[in-house]
Amino acid sequence: AQSVSQHNHHVILSEAASLELGCNYSYGGTVNLFWYVQYPGQHLQLLLKYFSGDPLVKGIKGFEAEFIKSKFSFNLRKPSVQWSDTAEYFCAVNARETGNQFYFGTGTSLTVIP
């Protein structure tokens, strides 16, 4: 079974629209959570990460994500998207109970229309 779930497979938005991408994971205990972005033809780059502390984390390019432990969720948000945000977004989890493995979701393809 998929241990990291991204429910939105393909999202199309107009510029200036707000974005929220869902991510749920199935591990208990200590987790480290990440969002990565992959621009067309490029490798994955880190957007933001959560290790501990404030559950609302801010990343690069105006992205933020909220860790809700009770819901096993780590949703990505951006108040106003730009055309340059067109990319694929991956949620990733590193959980103590899985040892050293780094699990990724299936990704969400975001297309922003100018």
Added chain:
Amino acid sequence: NAGVTQTPKFRVLKTGQSMTLLCAQDMNHEYMYWYRQDPGMGLRLIHYSVGEGTTAKGEVPDGYNVSRLKKQNFLLGLESAAPSQTSVYFCASTRTWGTEAFFGQGTRLTVV
């Protein structure tokens, strides 16, 4: 500072041929990973290593072998390539458990 470098960037193989993909990192990271990326399936972990001389299986290890003889290098081998191994392969490294992963540029492999 090169980060994570993968060699080669592109390769076409015939079914049954063998090849080795090289991943090199210059950040003195302990952990290294090999993933394959396929449409609609995200990144799936093939093998990983938590230090020089160690390797472990990930989600989809069949048909692949790995070696970590030097801390900075992580090799992925295909002994007898199959069309199902057509994919984009990414190498990643992390300083230790739970830290940010740095990715290479990827290797696009086609098996015909």
